Amino acid sequence: MKQRFFAVDLGATSGRTILGSLSDKGLEMEEINRFPNRLIEVKGHFYWDIYVLYQNIVDGLKLAAQREVEITSIGIDTWGVDFVCVGEDGHILRQPYAYRDPQTIGAPEVFFSRVPRSRVYELTGIQVMNFNSLFQLDTLRRNNDSALAAAQKILFIPDALSYMLSDEMVTEYTIATTAQLVNAKTRKLEQELLTSIGLTEKNFGRFVYPGETIGSLSKYVQEQTGLGVIPIIAVAGHDTGSAVAAVPALNGNFAYLSSGTWSLMGIETDAPVVTTETEALNFTNEGGVEGTIRLLKNICGMWLLERCRSEWGGISYSELIRDAQASEPFRSFINPDDELFANPAYMEKTICAFCSTTGQPIPDNRARVVRCIFESLALRYRQVLENLCKLSSKPIEVLHVIGGGSRNDLLNQFTANATGKTVIAGPSEATAIGNVMVQAMAAGVSKNISEMRRQINASIPLTTFQPQDAEVWNQAYVKYRALLNDKSNIDLK
Template sequence: MTKCFFAVDLGATSGRTILGYFTPQGLVTEEINRFPNYLIETGGHYYWDIYELYRNIVEGLKIVGRKKDVEITSVGIDTWGVDFVCIGKDGGLLRQPYSYRDPHTTGAPEKYFQRISRNKVYKCTGIQVMNFNSLFQLDTLRRNNDSALEQADKILFMPDALSYMLTGEMITEYTIASTAQLVNAQTRRLEPLLLKSIGLSEKHFGRFVYPGEKIGTLTEELQHQTGLGAIPVIAVAGHDTASAVAAVPATNNNFAYLSSGTWSLMGIETQAPVITAETEALNFTNEGGVDGTIRLLKNICGMWLLERCRINWGETSYSTLIAEANASEPFRNLIYPDDDAFANPSNMEEAIKKYCTDHNQPAIETRGQLIRCIFESLALRYRQVLENLQRLSPYPIEVLHVIGGGSRNDLLNQWTANAIGMPVVAGPSEATAIGNIMVQAVAAGKATNIASMRQFLSRATHLKTFLPEHKDTWDVAYLQFKTITQ
């Protein structure tokens, strides 16, 4: 009987459940089921279908329940940040949760800062101001007299809501709560002043826990449905980026990481929050990490740019798209990936083309030119953010670890190394699920701490290193890039 950990990893476009167990040679993982995560657009709003996500998680548990040679040690769930579910006094979900892509928070930070200043909020939380942060979502719902919020007895962030559906226990996990801009970066607890400013208090949230704590066990209903026993559900690093960063296979602290997926998140690990006038001006964020760390990072628009373009391109493979990009003219077109024009346009391809012509660049004529524009612009944006990190870091940055799905993109990894002028180490691509499993393993006593598991991963995981090339060419391109971002 193989004892395994069951990881639920939910992203903004898809989700999956994964079994994992450790051997002396490394971590063995098996994907149990994969499923889309669709935005539902209705009534002028965007929602997530939490019941469909739950159904797919249960389906994964049922599949494992039919395996005669597997025993699940525990379950852990990680998701994207900021979004939440309102729970009524009877324990029922009051409505499908809004998506952070919903336009109802446009202009919300400015409205909120009329009551509490931007500077005061940042000094308290260390979280970058983004209009979809939970603080501004909740304030928007309050201003709109939202019926679900008015009736809410509890507010649960997405991984905590799904854990509640699995166990009946309500918790608020630290790393996911830190994305909300409601957690005091020094106390590492929900901040009463900010909660009061939106008509809430700590009683509106579940028991506050940190990665590695037990939430509860599968409900009797689920035990019956899945054929499994009273399996513990563990609060892992509920924010997917926190789970991914836990799995960085670093051998020392002198690294930066780039979690590359729908979003690109570039940062460093620190032992204490870095909250200064410079980090506020640069809009850097201090999110909670594992083992008491802080993730000082910057959100960058990532593969969202390409994913939205691919909607119009059918089933064309990534390898074909990358080959087309590589065959196109270098630095013909550049965009600023974090421009508001790319947040959620109805047609991403047209938005990029319009941006280029609006900035006096040649018209994009081929798909390869468009993809090359995306990749080169991302690589140069990574350099821009890394330069800021190097100034803020308490230690020298010697290598960039690229983790997540984007780590499989050799072309972008090489261009990133070229742009930043330092080695790029790519892998693991399944970092989020691996980090999820690592926290479960520590909770189960199968490992001593995250640091020792990172050392193990660095030895046991296939990693690929990219060394910088063509420095002068990329330096010139960077000067060109900076002209469109100033």
């Protein structure tokens, strides 16, 4: 009998539930429901609505039950770093802060006044970003946050949702690594850092790794959905971990680009790479499946365009891409990772201000803004990939682009042109596929990650992009690098 796996895949702007299965026909995926995930702004702070997310998951389970489909297991993946505080009575104490909340601006520097930056990186191997859970928790502690003060447990978002479904509290390894609280070598919570923010291991749930069983649907959720005792599996709870598990590579000589709201570019290694060079380059060592490490760099991705689209009334991607393709090339660039673009009030205005202050032509229409975003991302990808090539012990022969951005043919071609590497695009639903495949591995349907990737490669249509126009892209890269080195501070007031 065909086994079906229920995947919950939550991103920073939307979520979905999917039924996946493996058969002689290969991998089959069916979307059950899709829903928005909106930031809630209250008095200058940004929150996630954990209850709405839970209700949408329950709605998906109800729809699956109505189809009388037998579900083998359930797995949940989400974005990283954010968490909920759970009180002594087991209730969530308030809505979780979102990583784009401004309260952690400057937080790393405050923390490093007590624990040196180099020590934090030596222990964790994690890229320093102001919204990492370590700095969020330290900020809440310094602000005498009432929820943290009353918290008995701290649960990362996928673990919190698993708890709401099962009453079991766990800390899943891949999502925990994004917190900058896990020792890269021992792959356990690091007590030195916990002590520095007034916490202990007892403040977290049972530590689990991808493929382990968390628990099963609680009696209440069974009654609510009409389902039976279904196990909940710890997949790679961090969505990038699930996405990278679904890279359809046939050998290990590849880099990946998980392209969505964030772009995450990296390679897979068997052990953490924590050196003075990776620290200087601010590379991160996040946990993966089957004991692998994802040596990667976070790059601001389609967030830039998503914010512009919201300002433009939601104009279609296809129209924007078509107009950008016809627009003048290499007119102006931005640094996608400049803190200006983290969460500005007006993204288009911020892009124009960056270009104006750096002495470039202002992108004065939508097509030019989109062209500026895509070319800047492609050139940033080249910069990061060059560093990965130096760090990798294996040759990087191909760049796999996965996630929603793999459907963007123009950006994929720009990426091939800029990097000089063959780009293989797909699958677009990599995160959900990786979620399903880890569940399949736990059920014994798939043996290991290598077999899993061969199955995905054989099941999913892929598109290949070969590098073009090397000389003009090389010239553009020289201009881009000079711009980044010479950029002065920008005042948007």
